Amino acid sequence: MQTGLPENLLATAQGRRANEILRSCVHCGMCNAVCPTYQLLGDELDGPRGRIYLIKGLLEAPEADAGSVRTVQTHLDRCLTCRGCEVACPSGVQYGELLEIGREAMEERTRRAPWDAAARKWLGWIVPKPEVFARWASLGQWFRWLLPGMLKKALPRRQRGRARPAPLPAGKFRSSRRALILRGCVQRVATPAANAAAERLLNANGIEVRRVEDEGCCGGLNLHLGQTGAALEYMRRNIDAMRPLLDGVDVIVSTASGCGVTVKDYGRLLAEDPEYAADAARIAGMTRDLAEVAAPFTELASRDDGAFGKVAWHPPCTLRHGQRVSGIVEKLLARAGFELVDVRDAHLCCGSAGTYSLLQPRLSSRLKDNKLANLMAEEPDVIVTANVGCQTHLAAGARVPVLHWAELLAR
Numbered sequence: 001m002q003t004g005l006p007e008n009l010l011a012t013a014q015g016r017r018a019n020e021i022l023r024s025c026v027h028c029g030m031c032n033a034v035c036p037t038y039q040l041l042g043d044e045l046d047g048p049r050g051r052i053y054l055i056k057g058l059l060e061a062p063e064a065d066a067g068s069v070r071t072v073q074t075h076l077d078r079c080l081t082c083r084g085c086e087v088a089c090p091s092g093v094q095y096g097e098l099l100e101i102g103r104e105a106m107e108e109r110t111r112r113a114p115w116d117a118a119a120r121k122w123l124g125w126i127v128p129k130p131e132v133f134a135r136w137a138s139l140g141q142w143f144r145w146l147l148p149g150m151l152k153k154a155l156p157r158r159q160r161g162r163a164r165p166a167p168l169p170a171g172k173f174r175s176s177r178r179a180l181i182l183r184g185c186v187q188r189v190a191t192p193a194a195n196a197a198a199e200r201l202l203n204a205n206g207i208e209v210r211r212v213e214d215e216g217c218c219g220g221l222n223l224h225l226g227q228t229g230a231a232l233e234y235m236r237r238n239i240d241a242m243r244p245l246l247d248g249v250d251v252i253v254s255t256a257s258g259c260g261v262t263v264k265d266y267g268r269l270l271a272e273d274p275e276y277a278a279d280a281a282r283i284a285g286m287t288r289d290l291a292e293v294a295a296p297f298t299e300l301a302s303r304d305d306g307a308f309g310k311v312a313w314h315p316p317c318t319l320r321h322g323q324r325v326s327g328i329v330e331k332l333l334a335r336a337g338f339e340l341v342d343v344r345d346a347h348l349c350c351g352s353a354g355t356y357s358l359l360q361p362r363l364s365s366r367l368k369d370n371k372l373a374n375l376m377a378e379e380p381d382v383i384v385t386a387n388v389g390c391q392t393h394l395a396a397g398a399r400v401p402v403l404h405w406a407e408l409l410a411r
Helices: 013-024 030-034 036-041 048-060 066-077 084-088 095-109 114-126 130-142 149-154 186-190 192-204 220-224 228-248 257-263 277-286 290-294 317-322 328-335 361-375 388-395 405-409
Strands: 177-182 207-211 251-254 287-289 310-313 382-385 402-404
Touching: 013 048, 013 095, 030 048, 030 084, 036 361, 048 066, 048 095, 066 095, 084 095, 084 317, 114 220, 177 192, 177 228, 177 257, 186 192, 186 388, 192 207, 192 290, 192 402, 192 405, 220 228, 220 257, 228 277, 251 257, 251 277, 251 290, 257 287, 257 317, 277 287, 287 290, 290 328, 290 405, 310 328, 328 405, 361 388, 382 388, 382 405, 388 402, 402 405
Parallel strands: 177 207, 177 251, 251 287, 310 382, 382 402
Antiparallel strands: none
16 A cells, blocks of 8 residues: 655654554455444445545545544544454554554544543543442442433443352362463453452462452553553553562463453553563563463363353454454363354454443444344353453343353353
8 A cells, every 4th residue: 555644754653653554455355354344334434444544544634624534533433443354354454553543643633522522531531440430330230220221231230249269179279380360440340250260260270379459451441542641551550560570470361351452462552661661561471361371271160060051152352353362262161061052253243342332332232232143043051251341241132141251160
């Protein structure tokens, strides 16, 4: 792709990177075949190829009129950041990275409608803070009946009684490795049973778990909202919290794939920060999704209690496309004796995508309905996934329990 970015932009590291990514695109359109929003809307501008052209135009024309920028805003906002296009692209276009650059530029150059701007600012401030988010979630339970339909469905029902790992049998625990576990911000509030299950699973297989007591948001939510400055600040705080613990652990374990895909990218995102670049790269290199750490585990539950037999597995986009981790959870569940059902179009996004379900409710609902129809086609007893956003989003419409996969194996 030919480009004509201004010289002052090309003088920056971000501008040079945008130019490099744009030039790697060969216009083939294979990305559109796997894009959820393109499949729903059939609009070239709502597929990756069209959005790449929009970002190119935005960066090439710093003086573009507000109407043109709002058009870019509309179509970039509709992107789920599922990154399925990256997996399908024969040229290796790093679309997700380009989208970050485009969204940041867009936010700097246009004003949003007052309600939209307020909603994004509120989400970017509330959700990444577990203590604040927990208070709002509790308050929402009391006034659930007053909330709009989409917000009511998105409000997590706090799990009770399953937040702590059950004690292991005497003499069972044999520590040979140490892991620093990331509990996430939303997951600590909405689905704490997932973290408890992950800790028990690690302990049962000889891995001592250590927590980051001052852990905050990974920065992913703000990054996807185009709030790059806030995102980088959350990342720096997390690095500060993890620094004293790094020498005492073998691996950093993410229990939510949406967090893991961001933490694994710390090295790139903070590469230009002289104070944090080295530790950011170290943390990124040490981070693994729980599935990657659990792949060799032999101490797995069996389904002797008969609670769940047929399982439908929903691989989150952040695991399958972002982290390029696939096939592991299916093998673990099969090894433990669960029957995995076939799921059509398993590669397509469920529509959660962080705050997408709140900011793009119509598209999100259509994607969720399609995903649930495919997940339920073989009448499973349970749906399992690996990310808190997918879990709570699907649970709002599912007729069977929706759990983190570790909850089955840690029973």
